[in-house]
Amino acid sequence: MKTFNCPNCQNPIFFENTQCEKCFTHVSYNPMTESFEANEQLQPNDLCKNQSLNICNWSVAGSHQENFCLACSLNREVPNPKDLNGFDKWENLEPAKHRLIYQLLKLKLPIFSKLEKENGIAFDFLSENNKQKAVTGHANGVITILLSEADSVHREVLRKQMNEPYRTLLGHFRHEVGHYYWDLLFDENNIDKCRAIFGDERINYGEALQNHYKNGAPTKWNENYISEYASSHPWEDWAESWAHYLHLMDTLETANAFGVSFKLKKYPLKNLTKAICPNPYETTSFKTIFDSSVALTCMANSLNRAMGLSDIYPFVIPKAVYKKLNFIHNVLSNYSSIS
Template structure:
């Protein structure tokens, strides 16, 4: 993600900031050009941007402090582009629900930012049956209700936002990595398989040659996976164990990791990150000198992501934390990600 600045004092802002911590001016993200606007907090009657002197309004979800996106004052919309994808939100009278929903909204807004940056078609299923939407729900007394995707509806159980439970589930399933943004990227990948692959004969043929034939029985494939586990030496051709279960899951897992890498490299680019370790060979040295969304050669993106992830993993270990990106990207996985990259290039 890019770096944002206060339009009043120039102080650096996070994507989620509702105000500048330096000067106190209000802040709001305008998604049409991916800019953070700032506003005089002492003006009670209007939200007028510091630099442009244009009037805006906050997304209706600002009242819950889960959204800082702004809309043109005269727009008929009450919710911003990102929040228009919410079909179901949890019961907010439950304080625990609210805190978990807030974490989900942070991940969702970052996902929508990235999909917009790629240039993908975004439409809410609430208005367009071909679009997608989110149901952020509790399982309650329905054990069949699970996190997943079906016909454009992305269901995320609130328990995924419980850090303790998420860590327990990560250990239970022997996963090296489990995050909210990872779940959202994975599930939206299923939606875009339907939009980008299923409707394109050439893309479908290429997909089957790289990922396998998705026409094999999905339910039986998952049963076999949960009974037998991943095959031996799965690391040579898959990004994760779960990716081995079925070509659809291989696509969704690879898609999610593709988005992880693109976001990591973009962030490093805007921070001007150079990795120059002392007394090590060139394999751990890199200069992130380009925005990955403008790069046609995915191998160039991979080449900078490897030493970059090694560096940030090392920093995390110095703080007693888990690796930011605990994965090894083998050539077969690079081929799969390259297919995704080439598929998305015309969208930019």
């Protein structure tokens, strides 16, 4: 993610800030200009209604609703503020969802509410105790995230139970929205190219998942997939690969914004990237993006290990997955050029 500045004193501001830490100016993020604006310069109805609940810091710029910002306008079902336990978890979910919307805008993808258009998108943040027995997932444009995922301890328990190297709220959002955009990006005119990369999605989805949970991933799955779960069905392979593409793009934009460079003389990574991390949204070559990302994640992993922490990116990208990521990059590049 790019860096931001206070509109009053130019002090650095982070994406989740509601106030400048130096001059104490109250600020709101404008998703259309990718900048923060001073609240005192805005009208009260320019601020997202959810700012009053301290779960949003955006203005309503670019939204089709008068009271909610673009990100919050996509919510369909959220906890009642009187439900303190559920509300606390919702507070953790919204920053991740806002980061997702920021990136979808950067990729120039269509974003509109299912409450306004049938093929739009909606978010339901639900308790596991609800009558519908909800699970985290996607169906017909509705992305459901269980509130329990916002509990870091619970999420870590699930990560270990499912033998996952990585499980985060932002990762959930990126994965599930990948399912949504599959339906928007592909039709009978271009689906064959996608099937050639990810496989035929017409195989029975329910049976494929049942087989995966019963028998596990195929032998040497890591030579063809980014994760074990990706091997379960072409839709999941796409969603997992899509999420990793978004991981790659966001971390690289962040490194570019901070001027991270790799002036290496002897270390092998010197052959992977140029002096400075490129802005991935202004780079057409996926190889340049990917090579720079490899160098960046190697550095980040090493920094984490220096603090005794787990790798920030515990994945190795085989050639088959590189091909899938490159395909996604080309699909999005072609889409943004004609949209």
